[in-house]
Amino acid sequence: MRERFDSTHIVALPDALDRIEMDALDLGDGVIPMRFAPDELVLLNHTGPIDVDDSHAIVVPDGSWRGEWLDADTAALFLRAECAWSIPERRPAFAQGLVAGLPVKLWFDQQRTLIVIAHVRADDFAARLAPYLEAAR
Amino acid sequence: MNEFWEAKVKLRWAELADSYDVVVIGGGGHGLSTAYHLALRHGITKVAVIEKSYIGGGNSGRNTTVIRANYGIPEAVRFYQRSLELYENLEAETDRWIMHRVGGNWWLVHTEAGRRTEQARAAVNQAFGAKTDFVEPEVIAREIPGINMNPLGQFPVMGASLHHGGATARHDRVNWALAEGAMRAGVDIVQDVEVTGINTSGGKVVGVETTAGPIATETVVSAVGGHATRMADMVGVRLPIRTHPLQAFVTNHYERKFDPIIASADLGFYVSQTARGEMLGGAHIDPEPSYSRRAGHHFVNSIARNMVALFPFMSGLRVLRQWTGTCDMSPDYTPVMGVTPVNGFLITTGWGTWGFKAIPAGGEAMAQLIATGETPELIAPFALDRFARDRTLADRSSSGTH
Amino acid sequence: MAGSTFSYEGTAIDAQDGDSVLLALLRSGRRPTEGGPLCLAGDCPNCLCTADGVSYVRACQTAATGVTDVAPHPTTGEPPLPPFDETAVDITVDRRQADVVVIGHGRSGTAAAEDARAEGRAVEVVDAGEGVEAIGIYVGPHVVARTPNGTREIHAESVVVATGSSEIQPVVPGSGLAGIYTPRAARTVLDAGIELGTIVAVGDVDDETLSAASLDGVVAGELVRFEPAAGSSNVGAVVTKTADGEIATPCDTVIVGLGRAPRDMLARMAGPGEATIVGSAATAAPLPQCPNDGVVCPCSNVTMQQLDDVYDRGFTHIELLKRSTLAGTGTCQGGVCLPYLRSFLADRGESIQPAFTARPVARQLTLAEIGAGAHTSTAARTALDGLHRKLGAQMDRMGGWWRPWTYGDPDAEYAAVREAVSLCDVSTLGLMTISGPDAEATLQRLYPTDVSTIRAGRSRYVLMLDERGYVFDDGMIARRDDGTFLLTFTSGGASMAEMWIRDWSAGWGHDIRLLNQTFSTGAINVTGPRATELLTRAGITDPPPWLGHGKYEVAGIPCTIFRLSFTGEVSYELHHPLERSVELWNALSELGADLGCRPHGLETLLRLRLEKGHIIVGQDTDYDSTPRRLRHEWAVNFNSGEFIGRHAVLRTDRIPLDKQLLGLRFDGPPPIEGAVIWSGDEYAGAITSAAWSPSVEAGIALAWVYEVDGGFPTEVRATGPDGEPITGTVTSLPFFDPEGARARA
Numbered sequence A: 001m002r003e004r005f006d007s008t009h010i011v012a013l014p015d016a017l018d019r020i021e022m023d024a025l026d027l028g029d030g031v032i033p034m035r036f037a038p039d040e041l042v043l044l045n046h047t048g049p050i051d052v053d054d055s056h057a058i059v060v061p062d063g064s065w066r067g068e069w070l071d072a073d074t075a076a077l078f079l080r081a082e083c084a085w086s087i088p089e090r091r092p093a094f095a096q097g098l099v100a101g102l103p104v105k106l107w108f109d110q111q112r113t114l115i116v117i118a119h120v121r122a123d124d125f126a127a128r129l130a131p132y133l134e135a136a137r
Numbered sequence B: 001m002n003e004f005w006e007a008k009v010k011l012r013w014a015e016l017a018d019s020y021d022v023v024v025i026g027g028g029g030h031g032l033s034t035a036y037h038l039a040l041r042h043g044i045t046k047v048a049v050i051e052k053s054y055i056g057g058g059n060s061g062r063n064t065t066v067i068r069a070n071y072g073i074p075e076a077v078r079f080y081q082r083s084l085e086l087y088e089n090l091e092a093e094t095d096r097w098i099m100h101r102v103g104g105n106w107w108l109v110h111t112e113a114g115r116r117t118e119q120a121r122a123a124v125n126q127a128f129g130a131k132t133d134f135v136e137p138e139v140i141a142r143e144i145p146g147i148n149m150n151p152l153g154q155f156p157v158m159g160a161s162l163h164h165g166g167a168t169a170r171h172d173r174v175n176w177a178l179a180e181g182a183m184r185a186g187v188d189i190v191q192d193v194e195v196t197g198i199n200t201s202g203g204k205v206v207g208v209e210t211t212a213g214p215i216a217t218e219t220v221v222s223a224v225g226g227h228a229t230r231m232a233d234m235v236g237v238r239l240p241i242r243t244h245p246l247q248a249f250v251t252n253h254y255e256r257k258f259d260p261i262i263a264s265a266d267l268g269f270y271v272s273q274t275a276r277g278e279m280l281g282g283a284h285i286d287p288e289p290s291y292s293r294r295a296g297h298h299f300v301n302s303i304a305r306n307m308v309a310l311f312p313f314m315s316g317l318r319v320l321r322q323w324t325g326t327c328d329m330s331p332d333y334t335p336v337m338g339v340t341p342v343n344g345f346l347i348t349t350g351w352g353t354w355g356f357k358a359i360p361a362g363g364e365a366m367a368q369l370i371a372t373g374e375t376p377e378l379i380a381p382f383a384l385d386r387f388a389r390d391r392t393l394a395d396r397s398s399s400g401t402h
Numbered sequence C: 001m002a003g004s005t006f007s008y009e010g011t012a013i014d015a016q017d018g019d020s021v022l023l024a025l026l027r028s029g030r031r032p033t034e035g036g037p038l039c040l041a042g043d044c045p046n047c048l049c050t051a052d053g054v055s056y057v058r059a060c061q062t063a064a065t066g067v068t069d070v071a072p073h074p075t076t077g078e079p080p081l082p083p084f085d086e087t088a089v090d091i092t093v094d095r096r097q098a099d100v101v102v103i104g105h106g107r108s109g110t111a112a113a114e115d116a117r118a119e120g121r122a123v124e125v126v127d128a129g130e131g132v133e134a135i136g137i138y139v140g141p142h143v144v145a146r147t148p149n150g151t152r153e154i155h156a157e158s159v160v161v162a163t164g165s166s167e168i169q170p171v172v173p174g175s176g177l178a179g180i181y182t183p184r185a186a187r188t189v190l191d192a193g194i195e196l197g198t199i200v201a202v203g204d205v206d207d208e209t210l211s212a213a214s215l216d217g218v219v220a221g222e223l224v225r226f227e228p229a230a231g232s233s234n235v236g237a238v239v240t241k242t243a244d245g246e247i248a249t250p251c252d253t254v255i256v257g258l259g260r261a262p263r264d265m266l267a268r269m270a271g272p273g274e275a276t277i278v279g280s281a282a283t284a285a286p287l288p289q290c291p292n293d294g295v296v297c298p299c300s301n302v303t304m305q306q307l308d309d310v311y312d313r314g315f316t317h318i319e320l321l322k323r324s325t326l327a328g329t330g331t332c333q334g335g336v337c338l339p340y341l342r343s344f345l346a347d348r349g350e351s352i353q354p355a356f357t358a359r360p361v362a363r364q365l366t367l368a369e370i371g372a373g374a375h376t377s378t379a380a381r382t383a384l385d386g387l388h389r390k391l392g393a394q395m396d397r398m399g400g401w402w403r404p405w406t407y408g409d410p411d412a413e414y415a416a417v418r419e420a421v422s423l424c425d426v427s428t429l430g431l432m433t434i435s436g437p438d439a440e441a442t443l444q445r446l447y448p449t450d451v452s453t454i455r456a457g458r459s460r461y462v463l464m465l466d467e468r469g470y471v472f473d474d475g476m477i478a479r480r481d482d483g484t485f486l487l488t489f490t491s492g493g494a495s496m497a498e499m500w501i502r503d504w505s506a507g508w509g510h511d512i513r514l515l516n517q518t519f520s521t522g523a524i525n526v527t528g529p530r531a532t533e534l535l536t537r538a539g540i541t542d543p544p545p546w547l548g549h550g551k552y553e554v555a556g557i558p559c560t561i562f563r564l565s566f567t568g569e570v571s572y573e574l575h576h577p578l579e580r581s582v583e584l585w586n587a588l589s590e591l592g593a594d595l596g597c598r599p600h601g602l603e604t605l606l607r608l609r610l611e612k613g614h615i616i617v618g619q620d621t622d623y624d625s626t627p628r629r630l631r632h633e634w635a636v637n638f639n640s641g642e643f644i645g646r647h648a649v650l651r652t653d654r655i656p657l658d659k660q661l662l663g664l665r666f667d668g669p670p671p672i673e674g675a676v677i678w679s680g681d682e683y684a685g686a687i688t689s690a691a692w693s694p695s696v697e698a699g700i701a702l703a704w705v706y707e708v709d710g711g712f713p714t715e716v717r718a719t720g721p722d723g724e725p726i727t728g729t730v731t732s733l734p735f736f737d738p739e740g741a742r743a744r745a
């Protein structure tokens, strides 16, 4: 979990989040929308102000996510062994659930897979991921 | 021939009569023990035990057989200590081999909070007659064969409470010994008959409906394990009981060499080696209420992993079978016994994951209640009305499993 | 042919390519058990061995290439436990998803797989013969199998069980001799080119097997018994009964065909709707002729006489028959005996009983294999975890977190708080932000306090009650300038509290936004008489007042500072973005170095708060802790309208009080936490927290004190740390600085 991400964490009405998620590409290079719940969205790699069409929205900068980009082969190797649920087939795609016994967020782009985890679990997750990174090398 | 077959017990099945002084619903350990004690201690023999399947087919024949009195509150320590002592005498009393074996029950400590819990357990045990000591890691390393003192690098073994009287017995044999004793004294026990209704009149029990016809009686004991709420529903009594599945597993048989009964709350399992040599493992209940007796893989998967972490030598033992029971869980993890608002409808429930050890004392007390009409002091705190009276008996940290 | 070699009782055994351990042994004229019919299909216990230290391995199902050391199964007694110093082996898991899992790659399994594929469904096929043994169908359905390299777990939409049939084994006197084969087993052995001497066949043996054995036909008559060859445990003759009486046919090998039974253990294990059973696995279980004599259960060594014996003593139900004799409880899980137990009962006039319940695991695997891929739950680590460890802290798991218990010198840690200034990592506290049109309404109903009177910039200590009026958490509510609220909870309490809030507010139809920031926010408590001075050095000249809070920048790091106190000294809780925890900690440590600043761990914190009489939910509270029992009535405001637990509290308040959490003072060191207390000879409760208090120079404790003889004792007896009786006096709380002057300074 070598990378730490800055992000913007938003809790707002689902409609408002739908709009942001749809236009996420316009928010800047490398911004990844991770929709945790209908009313919760994390924009990875996004900092600064953002328009949310909900006057009660909670919008906070959130730098507590860590992650690791895996190439397709390593990701397949790892997920095959450590993930018990079906990975979405479309790309890009977001998914979340237990992997290697810990709650993670997954972002699949065309080539690679980003595994994101809360900092408080990142070291333990890294230890579980390490053998697969080793094997891939 | 194997030396463990039941060579002595003789069961004489009865035909149901039209009426009884007492009808016990459920041929599990508690039902059988109640009937046994009614007949043998109080001479009340016009008693029927009605079992919908076979005797011991509920939790009493699918538990991990741990007998211990190391509970966390005085009321429970006293009660279970009584039961533990009755167990020690049960072979002599019934002249039947129940494979009773004292191995000592160790609850391991892996955190400072755990140390507090186990020290508290030892203290309250000592105060109320159960033999339990807090022991330091050196003792554990010396006394428990094959233990890894720092499993997974995150669960250092920092001490344990050692309950010297912790024991096991063969569940089926306990059920049969009690059934046989009751039958011999004149109790009628029937299998494959289900109680389908309870008849009341003017707030009093007058009989039960069964798949084999109606029976008249003024006293019904509901001892139906995981079906307690359904039974109580029949007379409009609401019980604060939820039914949760509980799983266990055994390995194949190996030479008997591992004496202690080990529990670790943090690693979430307990294990002992049975008299037959199987390694017997269990854990806590499934968090979701259910009547299902099907096994999920997650349970055995994580328990096996933790077990091997604590006892690496067990890594190559082969698992033979896993199974599930449905436990009647009370909110305070303490049994619910005695009278109910419906006259003549008595209950013995809330046995959850810990009622096997209570079979002798539970039956003894229920029988005394029926015979004398007065709730014995030993079980008075366990009365159903404790919830309404705000006198619950919180014993969560020490009950939990087995 | 490359072949392989394994050692067996000190001898090297050569195996040919494709050999199972059993075939290789038979090739060398050996077998791992004394006798008993062989099925070569994993259905019986008659080829058990110990392979590379693992006992109860079926030699017929184990590839010879995979093993190095094989030992026979003990003929008497049980296999030994592995040596206690044996290390664990690591097993890997191969997880897959499929629409359909087909178990069994025979004719019907292959057809089922083809059909499913034709429908465009993703199919996984497993077959024991191909080295992948399914051991269970779990809730899901979720199929777990053993492979030569580890375990395989397949999550599927549905399962097809095409496990075929097993061959019924003979139960007659002498059936424990060696040299007896089922037809399929015989063919496999003969095809492998293994010499079987003089072969005869009895029963229903197919032509193919007969021709493989170069036999013209089967011996006439019905199987009666096997007789040993002189001085050997091998069969020497088979005796059959014909119209003309018994005939003994001499032989070295007997092929016995008694028909087949569905191999349906997995089928019976599946839940309703999860599995389709096809082929022979779906056929009706036969009732073979009830034997008169012989060993019916080879695993538990149960004879027909024993069945008779227990049956006559009332063990008439199939489960009682099984449990009393232990027939069917061994390694093969009834593979051999189950058909006979049923026919035995039918023969005795009982109704035909269903097979006993099938439970995983169908074929066995080791604890290491079954535990493969599982992860033990870990405790969360704050952003300062590494730093604590570098500082030499002894770490402890508590409330789902790793926390520093002590940095090595609890007395110095304590002194720093009481006399100078100290830092404590409180990032573990639960923290949430709540906003939305109904945020205040939600809080009003969640908490037993009047939230409307918490002004912006202020905060209040609150209890969380459940419907029964029992305290299950505590924390703070703080109202911000923008109308949103910050909520704190105990360490480890946040996940439960989050569900609690969401469930209730949804039920009330409230429109709220809730963000759980427990895992994204760090918090450092700066506490001690010189805490304000330290903050000033960090650039904070206008810190929040007592029970106030506000946004600040400390050493360039944005913080929300709460002024409150758990330690009894001036305290500022600095909530900040977690990624800057280390930076903030280091800055404060440096700035405070000459003020005597050092960190304190949990052990010290617990002592400090005990001096102040602050409770810890979980340690000092119990399942049934009402505010009254905790003497926290002051935290419940019945004028605040409807709140969860209100009715229960009102109701239980009318019931006489039975116990309460009180402070105890001892002249010397206090009893241990958990110690029992007595009033005269009466039980009077137990200690929940205890410590030596340097500040009041006494042993202090919180304890559940019970009503005894109509009143609450003012003095109690306990056992001291050295086993001697000591007396505690009920004391008003807090023990230290009762006016709270220090915290508000």
Ligand SMILES: Cc1cc2nc3c(=O)[nH]c(=O)nc-3n(C[C@H](O)[C@H](O)[C@H](O)COP(=O)(O)OP(=O)(O)OC[C@H]3O[C@@H](n4cnc5c(N)ncnc54)[C@H](O)[C@@H]3O)c2cc1C
Pocket (backbone or CB within 6 Å): B025, B026, B027, B028, B029, B030, B031, B050, B051, B052, B053, B054, B055, B056, B057, B058, B059, B060, B061, B062, B063, B064, B065, B066, B067, B193, B194, B195, B196, B223, B224, B225, B226, B227, B246, B247, B248, B282, B323, B324, B325, B326, B327, B348, B349, B351, B352, B353, B354, B355, B356, B357, B358, B402
């Ligand atoms: C996996 C597992 C492990 C356990 N481990 C331990 C342990 O180590 N130590 C310990 O002390 N306890 C343990 N327990 C708990 C213990 O098994 C039970 O608490 C105890 O057996 C309860 O006995 P019982 O007689 O109340 O219920 P049961 O044994 O369940 O008997 C109830 C009987 O009532 C019958 N019945 C239900 N409805 C009707 C009806 N309508 N008509 C007629 N009959 C009916 C059922 O068929 C059943 O036979 C464990 C339980 C499980 C499931």
